[in-house]
Amino acid sequence: MNRRKIKSPSDLEKLRQEILAKRDPKKPRIAICAGTGCLALGARKVITTFKEELKKCGLENEVEIRETGCPGFCEKGTIVVIYPEGIYYLQVQPGDVPEIVEKTLVEKKHVERLLYTDPTTNEKAIHEDEIPFYKHQMRLLIGNNIKVDPKNIDDYIALGGYRALAKALSEMTQEEVIEEVKRANLRGRGGGGFPAGRKWETTRNAPGEPKYVIVNCDEGDPGAFMNRALMEGNPHSVIEGLIIGAYAIGSHEGFIYVRDEYPLAVENTGIALEQAREYGLLGRDIMGSGFDFDVKIFRGAGAFISGESSALMSSLEGKVGAPKPKYVHTSIKGLWNKPSNLNNVETWANIPLIINKGARWFTSIGTEGSKGTKIFALVGKVNNTGLVEVPFGITLREIIYNIGGGIPNNKKFKAVQTGGPSGGCIPERFIDTAVDFDELTKLGSMMGSGGMIVMDEDTCMVDVARYFIDFLVDESCGRCVPCREGLERMSEILNDICEGRGKEGDIELLEELSAVMKDTSMCGLGRTAPNPVLTTIHYFRDEYDAHIKEKKCPAHVCKALIEYYIDAEKCTGCLACLKACPEGAIAGEKEKVHVINREKCSKCGICYDTCKFGAVIIS
Amino acid sequence: MDEDKIDKIIEEHRTDKSELIPILQDVQAEYNWLPQDTLRYIAKRLQVPLTDVFGIATFYKSFSLKPRGKHLVRVCLGTACHVRGGPRILETAERILGIKTGETTEDYKFTLESVNCLGCCALGPVMVVDNEYYGKLPPTKVEKVLHKYGYTSLSSGKGGET
Numbered sequence: 001m002n003r004r005k006i007k008s009p010s011d012l013e014k015l016r017q018e019i020l021a022k023r024d025p026k027k028p029r030i031a032i033c034a035g036t037g038c039l040a041l042g043a044r045k046v047i048t049t050f051k052e053e054l055k056k057c058g059l060e061n062e063v064e065i066r067e068t069g070c071p072g073f074c075e076k077g078t079i080v081v082i083y084p085e086g087i088y089y090l091q092v093q094p095g096d097v098p099e100i101v102e103k104t105l106v107e108k109k110h111v112e113r114l115l116y117t118d119p120t121t122n123e124k125a126i127h128e129d130e131i132p133f134y135k136h137q138m139r140l141l142i143g144n145n146i147k148v149d150p151k152n153i154d155d156y157i158a159l160g161g162y163r164a165l166a167k168a169l170s171e172m173t174q175e176e177v178i179e180e181v182k183r184a185n186l187r188g189r190g191g192g193g194f195p196a197g198r199k200w201e202t203t204r205n206a207p208g209e210p211k212y213v214i215v216n217c218d219e220g221d222p223g224a225f226m227n228r229a230l231m232e233g234n235p236h237s238v239i240e241g242l243i244i245g246a247y248a249i250g251s252h253e254g255f256i257y258v259r260d261e262y263p264l265a266v267e268n269t270g271i272a273l274e275q276a277r278e279y280g281l282l283g284r285d286i287m288g289s290g291f292d293f294d295v296k297i298f299r300g301a302g303a304f305i306s307g308e309s310s311a312l313m314s315s316l317e318g319k320v321g322a323p324k325p326k327y328v329h330t331s332i333k334g335l336w337n338k339p340s341n342l343n344n345v346e347t348w349a350n351i352p353l354i355i356n357k358g359a360r361w362f363t364s365i366g367t368e369g370s371k372g373t374k375i376f377a378l379v380g381k382v383n384n385t386g387l388v389e390v391p392f393g394i395t396l397r398e399i400i401y402n403i404g405g406g407i408p409n410n411k412k413f414k415a416v417q418t419g420g421p422s423g424g425c426i427p428e429r430f431i432d433t434a435v436d437f438d439e440l441t442k443l444g445s446m447m448g449s450g451g452m453i454v455m456d457e458d459t460c461m462v463d464v465a466r467y468f469i470d471f472l473v474d475e476s477c478g479r480c481v482p483c484r485e486g487l488e489r490m491s492e493i494l495n496d497i498c499e500g501r502g503k504e505g506d507i508e509l510l511e512e513l514s515a516v517m518k519d520t521s522m523c524g525l526g527r528t529a530p531n532p533v534l535t536t537i538h539y540f541r542d543e544y545d546a547h548i549k550e551k552k553c554p555a556h557v558c559k560a561l562i563e564y565y566i567d568a569e570k571c572t573g574c575l576a577c578l579k580a581c582p583e584g585a586i587a588g589e590k591e592k593v594h595v596i597n598r599e600k601c602s603k604c605g606i607c608y609d610t611c612k613f614g615a616v617i618i619s
Numbered sequence: 620m621d622e623d624k625i626d627k628i629i630e631e632h633r634t635d636k637s638e639l640i641p642i643l644q645d646v647q648a649e650y651n652w653l654p655q656d657t658l659r660y661i662a663k664r665l666q667v668p669l670t671d672v673f674g675i676a677t678f679y680k681s682f683s684l685k686p687r688g689k690h691l692v693r694v695c696l697g698t699a700c701h702v703r704g705g706p707r708i709l710e711t712a713e714r715i716l717g718i719k720t721g722e723t724t725e726d727y728k729f730t731l732e733s734v735n736c737l738g739c740c741a742l743g744p745v746m747v748v749d750n751e752y753y754g755k756l757p758p759t760k761v762e763k764v765l766h767k768y769g770y771t772s773l774s775s776g777k778g779g780e781t
Contacts, residue, residue: 037739040752074741222697225738260681261737263750301640301679304735318637319671320678377740379699385741417698451740453698467701471735477678580759582714604714605707606758 005280007288009166012157015279019158028063028105029083031146035070035233036264037386038077042094046078049097057101066155069145069233072387073133076116081146086127089114119383119405133384136402138365138373141349142226142389145233150268153275156236162281164352168244169289172355177248178204181351183359185371190216190307190344191422191448192524193370193437199331199341204249206332206339213246214316214335214342215256217265218300218307221420222471223451226375227345229387231258232265234349235272239295241351243286246293249341254295257312260302269297304421304475308523309334309342311477322477323523344449346375366392370436374450378404381411381456388452392436396426399435400454411456415539419448421468421475422528424535425461444535446528460557461540462547466494468532476525483526486517490533499560502548507537556618559603563619566607568593570615577607577616620656624649629664636667639675643682652683680734688723688730690768692716693747697736700743704758708744709733711758715765728769 182197306321315321334340424445514530588594742754
């Protein structure tokens, strides 16, 4: 497409008006989530079916189809929104498409069964703001995802995109931009929570040229995917923030480091950069300001530790992505030993908002020490899983119950894990804690990048600790002894406990190892690695004791400590489990009680899942 | 090894050490793994010690120094998938294919790997075959998914004894 260069802020406004003039706000539009989550649930087929169906009905010129970014309600994908009314359809399957076209687009009626239904009142919700999952959120960053096609820059410009950049370049000095970000008290969203404005200032004042700016989209925390959703769903919001930062810092070269596991983010960001270049929003003399800046994408190659700032920069240099001791911060000596400012995707995405609306507005949201909103990945044992953007200060209860809709299958809430492998498990008694950087740290956990994994009574906390330690054994770069050896020893002890070989003194040994690792590891990975172990010991010591002393797993998770058997009174002799058992460990005949052969049983749990009568019991 | 192919890949990047990771990514995209002679050749062309090339190829998880199967089956073991039964999906896939995680079936049809989070946590447990995602997957459906990619009980060394 031939795009005219934008040479001034008024050019940008003119372009925006032209884009809007070409668009009829009353024209029906079908917005379909084409994020990784919905694609996993079959969104591609839904999109092609819509195209075919519109053609069949002769509506292909009357109705627009827009493939959008992820609006966050992944649990209910594929998500389809019909504009201009904003009718929100959930869990749309290709088979539903003809009915949507006929009923909603032609007859202007709703397809009731595809609307959100309140599980308690059975009331239907038609629009986004009526659905509880969305109603209690504050969607400043992720709210635009359903409105834009990430592959089309005009959608972003139509919403007022790149205005903040125009304002910064034409009305603000570099110092004023930094001051505004400092006043907003924007803290890094990648986990550390360090004030972004101060970091920018350090890089700006550091001696040495060139200076670099970097987007960290190496989102490795298991259970977090907000960076993916922003980078693949609304890449221009991140790119705009990055250009503003580059201007303030005095950088002319930027990098976006995307992890290898996010191919769609790489693709959409690449397209976005190309389109921004065509409009002259990247390159030489941006918007006639005399400021030059361009960005390269770098695809990671699969290493959790490469998300750490010095490791990420090593990786960009083409080296092994292991961290370095930080006698000097990367903001002073980073990429190729030059001053380099690295921020997380979500941090960058906040910048246009702060510049547009001002620090005063931004600081009106949130708590004393944590301003603005945060996107959390609400996942695990919770009804409404997905991405949730809320102001700091909201309680865990509000997130898990009001937005998340509580725990599935009437199970009991046990804990919520935040902060990824560096974080910890917060038990039920702290559910009314207001969520911000400082409060989570007080509980022994941390904000991290925003993963929030809900656990119910069926989750074994010792197993969770073992899971994180095994994860880190795998991901530790191995350079420093406390982390490399400490993790291995912890893994051995935790595996012993889970497999029935736990002994007195194990807990104390874990605590001692934790203290050494915290004090002496080289980087944040090793220093925070003990957190999942320490918080589970602190809050769920009784579960450790049950494993060690009684050789029991109260949540029935640890295989070595459980047995499966069939309740003779409940068994109907339907043969279902017998046929499903991969080991041939179940004996029985039709309409006769089945029996599990313990010697053959591999405890895979398939019989438990298969039985419709609740006759398979775990003890 | 086809030297022209590797030369072409290197020329698309700069013959600069900092381009080593993207070059290896492109070579792997071509061969599906990193044969030893390609690593030697790249080291020579970029004038970097072979140990550096080998260091990178072994440090990053996406590189494989062993030939991989036609289809790459990856099971997510991120936290959300873990609490929703990801390990059981992996065990089931191991049992069906008759191989352990990280191995390839004898007929080179399938390679099974685990991955530490694919970022579709809301849909756990998740399995990905090549680039197709299968979300909210119960263990009982794993075999059906594998059938779509040509799995038969003969595909694997020991598989199909179920």
